Amino acid sequence: MTVIFEGYGLLWLTLICLVVIYQFLLRTPSIRRNGTPLRIPPNTLPIAGNGLLFLQDRQKLFSWFVKCERQFGFETFQITVPTLHPGVVINDPKNLDYVFKNEGVFAKGDFVKQRSWDLFGNGIINADGELWKAQRKAGLHFLNTSNLRILTDVALPRYLSSSIDQVRTRIKEGKTVDLQLFFHEITSLLMGKMAYDMEMHADDDFTVAFDHASGAVAERFQNPLWFVTEIFTGSRFRRSLAIVRQFGLGIVNNAVDEHPKSTGSLAQSDDVDGNRLDQVSGSLIQSLLASLGSQHKLVADAALTYLTAGRDTTAQALTWCLYLLMRNKSVIEKIRKEAQEVLRAHGLESQQLGSKGNISSAVFAPTSLPYTMAVFYETLRLYPPIPFEIRECEKATTLPDGTFLPEKAVVLWSLWAMNRSKITWGEDADSFRPERWLAEHGRLTVKGASEFPVFYGGQRTCLGKRMAEIIATQVIATMVLLFDFTPAYEGERVSKISLTLPMKDGLPCFLQDRAQGGV
Ligand code: HEM
Numbered sequence: 001m002t003v004i005f006e007g008y009g010l011l012w013l014t015l016i017c018l019v020v021i022y023q024f025l026l027r028t029p030s031i032r033r034n035g036t037p038l039r040i041p042p043n044t045l046p047i048a049g050n051g052l053l054f055l056q057d058r059q060k061l062f063s064w065f066v067k068c069e070r071q072f073g074f075e076t077f078q079i080t081v082p083t084l085h086p087g088v089v090i091n092d093p094k095n096l097d098y099v100f101k102n103e104g105v106f107a108k109g110d111f112v113k114q115r116s117w118d119l120f121g122n123g124i125i126n127a128d129g130e131l132w133k134a135q136r137k138a139g140l141h142f143l144n145t146s147n148l149r150i151l152t153d154v155a156l157p158r159y160l161s162s163s164i165d166q167v168r169t170r171i172k173e174g175k176t177v178d179l180q181l182f183f184h185e186i187t188s189l190l191m192g193k194m195a196y197d198m199e200m201h202a203d204d205d206f207t208v209a210f211d212h213a214s215g216a217v218a219e220r221f222q223n224p225l226w227f228v229t230e231i232f233t234g235s236r237f238r239r240s241l242a243i244v245r246q247f248g249l250g251i252v253n254n255a256v257d258e259h260p261k262s263t264g265s266l267a268q269s270d271d272v273d274g275n276r277l278d279q280v281s282g283s284l285i286q287s288l289l290a291s292l293g294s295q296h297k298l299v300a301d302a303a304l305t306y307l308t309a310g311r312d313t314t315a316q317a318l319t320w321c322l323y324l325l326m327r328n329k330s331v332i333e334k335i336r337k338e339a340q341e342v343l344r345a346h347g348l349e350s351q352q353l354g355s356k357g358n359i360s361s362a363v364f365a366p367t368s369l370p371y372t373m374a375v376f377y378e379t380l381r382l383y384p385p386i387p388f389e390i391r392e393c394e395k396a397t398t399l400p401d402g403t404f405l406p407e408k409a410v411v412l413w414s415l416w417a418m419n420r421s422k423i424t425w426g427e428d429a430d431s432f433r434p435e436r437w438l439a440e441h442g443r444l445t446v447k448g449a450s451e452f453p454v455f456y457g458g459q460r461t462c463l464g465k466r467m468a469e470i471i472a473t474q475v476i477a478t479m480v481l482l483f484d485f486t487p488a489y490e491g492e493r494v495s496k497i498s499l500t501l502p503m504k505d506g507l508p509c510f511l512q513d514r515a516q517g518g519v
Helices: 002-007 009-025 058-072 093-101 109-120 129-142 145-172 179-196 205-222 226-233 235-257 272-280 283-292 296-327 329-345 370-382 465-482
Strands: 077-079 087-089 388-393 403-405 410-414 483-487 508-513
Touching: 058 205, 058 410, 109 205, 109 235, 109 296, 109 388, 129 283, 129 296, 145 179, 145 272, 145 465, 145 508, 179 235, 179 272, 179 283, 179 296, 179 465, 205 226, 205 235, 205 296, 226 235, 235 283, 235 296, 283 296, 296 329, 296 370, 296 465, 296 483, 329 370, 329 465, 370 465, 465 483
Parallel strands: 087 410
Antiparallel strands: 077 087, 388 410, 483 508
């Protein structure tokens, strides 16, 4: 990014000046609180405002948001970026609660849609109004109780088992395992089969193209002049978009060629579990086709959006979880103790895990493993898979703290910073301490969405929260019972630019099969 800036310095300066003049001519009513302007954050420049700051590496940006939260506390502050409508950063859970409860006022708006349109089109993440409702309805149908049961009883045990077999082969060959790839493979297989009835893998061309496109779209949110810089730097992005679009239409065509499972067109075999899985396979895409009709481009947008919402977020959360566990070995021991007790209560031993069909998600359900759930939540707190959220005011409004926002004002909150607030989480907010989620007798206590917004809140709350929790407890408990982990990298891991929170360069580790040492 810095290189881009240096290479086109004069062009940038000219454009920024033009934009500032344009903005001056089209001034909108200003953001105020009780009649006075809001405070501005450190490093705000006279003309560029916070524009240059947003161009920096995302890890530095995360730290900047934390610094601001520590300086301003819950006080809403103003940010300015040339070419954009005025914006505020909110950290107060009261304000966020107001945003969640007023979906009609705080929409995705042009700000988000213009930037992510090329990738998501009218997909649920980008849609408002009727288009959003139809896609949400299809998602609710896909994530119904009986489908989740097949996820826990059949699909997840199956894909977790087969991925573990591959890990064991790598261990025998003395190779490292990239745990990010491992988790991605499981969620790709799951979403591919259950949602689209397709075999998807973590390293296929589509995934590589999608990752690149997601990074390029995320850069648009940091770079106010993206539409200019992309003319010079966007050729790989355009190629990636073409691959992603083609893949999206492929999902739809595949589904249209298939008869819906409810017609009973499937040949039944003796594999009862396989038949159960086949019955629900492709249920999301079939529901989307039923809700959205024959508009195949729209159905493809919706399908791709669900894919990133479900597959990438969950795999990334698991990756950061194992990263944190390797740095906190005593936590691994506590998960093992909890999981062993649950196994024993079911008359099972850990040696029975990992061979095909023997991993039962029902045994490792979120309700049976409160400590493991606390570890998962603590990971989501420190590494929220969606680290920023942005909304645009559809009409003028006033936040509970008295901040007046004119129409088109942009509201931004950094989950990365809110989740590290010492006001909300206490003096040890920077530390990984799963116990903060546990009350008396080890019972799990969860904060409300406005204090812990990792799954969003209000009408647009994440549809896959339960699915993610089921996958997480099952995968974490199984993995720590079966393996010991040693990092095959040095230093800290950071995230790479994306709409979500992938780990840069993956999580390469040496795994040791605990069964070999007689667990
Ligand atoms: C740890 C895992 C997950 C996290 C942290 C997470 C987080 C979120 C967040 C923050 C949003 C709001 C995004 C926005 O509108 O800007 C969201 C929406 C959504 N999530 Fe998740 N998610 C996770 C897993 C899943 C899974 C497994 C699915 C299953 C398909 C899923 C499906 C969705 C859908 C469909 C939406 C859009 C809801 C709407 O706009 O009405 N998510 N998620």
